[in-house]
Amino acid sequence: EDKVVQSPLSLVVHEGDTVTLNCSYEVTNFRSLLWYKQEKKAPTFLFMLTSSGIEKKSGRLSSILDKKELSSILNITATQTGDSAIYLCAVARYGGSQGNLIFGKGTKLSVKP
Amino acid sequence: DTAVSQTPKYLVTQMGNDKSIKCEQNLGHDTMYWYKQDSKKFLKIMFSYNNKELIINETVPNRFSPKSPDKAHLNLHINSLELGDSAVYFCASSPLGGAATDTQYFGPGTRLTVL
Numbered sequence: 001e002d003k004v005v006q007s008p009l010s011l012v013v014h015e016g017d018t019v020t021l022n023c024s025y026e027v028t029n030f031r032s033l034l035w036y037k038q039e040k041k042a043p044t045f046l047f048m049l050t051s052s053g054i055e056k057k058s059g060r061l062s063s064i065l066d067k068k069e070l071s072s073i074l075n076i077t078a079t080q081t082g083d084s085a086i087y088l089c090a091v092a093r094y095g096g097s098q099g100n101l102i103f104g105k106g107t108k109l110s111v112k113p
Numbered sequence: 114d115t116a117v118s119q120t121p122k123y124l125v126t127q128m129g130n131d132k133s134i135k136c137e138q139n140l141g142h143d144t145m146y147w148y149k150q151d152s153k154k155f156l157k158i159m160f161s162y163n164n165k166e167l168i169i170n171e172t173v174p175n176r177f178s179p180k181s182p183d184k185a186h187l188n189l190h191i192n193s194l195e196l197g198d199s200a201v202y203f204c205a206s207s208p209l210g211g212a213a214t215d216t217q218y219f220g221p222g223t224r225l226t227v228l
Contacts, residue, residue, distance in 0.1 A: 032215045042117075042203065042219035043156070086154055092215035100146070100168060101217060103156040 002027045006089050006104035014112050017079050021107045023089030024071040033065055033072050034101065036088040043088055046074070079111045116140050117220035119204050125226045126194060133180075134189045134223045136204030143209030145187035146217060147179060150201045162187055163209055191225075199227045 007022045025033065032050045036043035047056040049065035049072060056063050060079075065072045076083055086108050090101040117138045126132055138145065147159040160179045161168045167179065176192045191198060204220040 034215060034217075036219075038154075041221045045216055045218065048216055088156060090156075100158045100161050100170070101215070102158070105153065105155050108154075 002091075002093070002102050004089055004091050004102050004104035006087075006107050008107060009105065010108040010110070012110045012112065013079055015080055017111075018075065018077045019079060019109060021074040021076075021087050021089075021109070022071065023073070023104055024069075025089075025091045025102075026070065027091045027093055027102065029094040030067075030070075030091060031094045032092045034090045034092065035063055035072075035074050036090065038086045038088055038106070039084075046087075076109075079109075081111050081113055084109060084111045117204055117206055117218050119202075119220040119223050121223060122221065123224050123226075125228065127228055128194055128196060130194050131190070131192045132194060132225075133191070134202055134204075134225070136187050136189070136220055137185055138204075138206040138218070138220075139185065140206055140218060142206035142218075143184065144207050145181070146205040146207075147187065147189050148203040148205060148219075150203060150222070152200070156203070159189075160187075194225075194227045196227050199225055201225070 004025045032048050034048045035046040047063045054065040060077045063074045086106040088106045089104040120135045144163040146161045148156050150156045158170050159173045178190050180188045201222045201224050203222045205217040207217040
C-alpha cells in the first residue's frame, strides 16, 4: 500500500531556530512530492518537487527531494511565530489515480517567542 | 477573491440526515477533489473529478456522492449521516495535464459535526 510518513509528528522550537522536517514515501509510479502549510484552515501550497526540480527555495523555506532515498526535507531557517502550523507532505502518482495526492499525517510545528 | 470556496463553513446535523456541501472554484481548473480530514488531522482523498472521469477512493462509503453541475462546481452529497462522518471536508482544484495537476488549491474547509 502506498504511504507517506512524516517525522517528527510535532516539534516545539524558539524563534530564530532552524528546523528540518522529514518526509519519506513508498509509492508506486511516483511523479512529484508537495509540501503544504496548514494553519487554521485550508492547506496552502509551498513547493512541488519532481525529478526535474529536486530543490526549491522561497525566502526562509527550502526543500530538497532525494529520489534515491525516497524522501524529502523541508527546512525553515530563522523561524518566526508565524511559522507555527501543521506542515503536510503529499505525493502524486502517475496512472489511474493521477491527481489523487497521498498525504502524510503532518508535522505540527510550534514556534515560541 | 477567494479561489476555491465552500459553503457552509460549519454544518451541525443529526444522525440519519442527508446533507450537501457546495464547492466552487474560479481558477479555471479542470479537476476538482474532495478530501476528508479527521480529528487527527489526517487528510485523505475521497474523490477526484474532471469532465471526463470520476475517480473514487474505494474506502469511501457509497453514502457519499459527488455532483458536478459544471466545471467550476463540485458538490458533495452525503446520505444517512453517521457519527463517524464528523470531520473537516476540503474541496480542492487543479489544472489538468502533467505535473501541474499535482498542485492543488484548497478551499477553507467545511466542519461537519454529526450529533
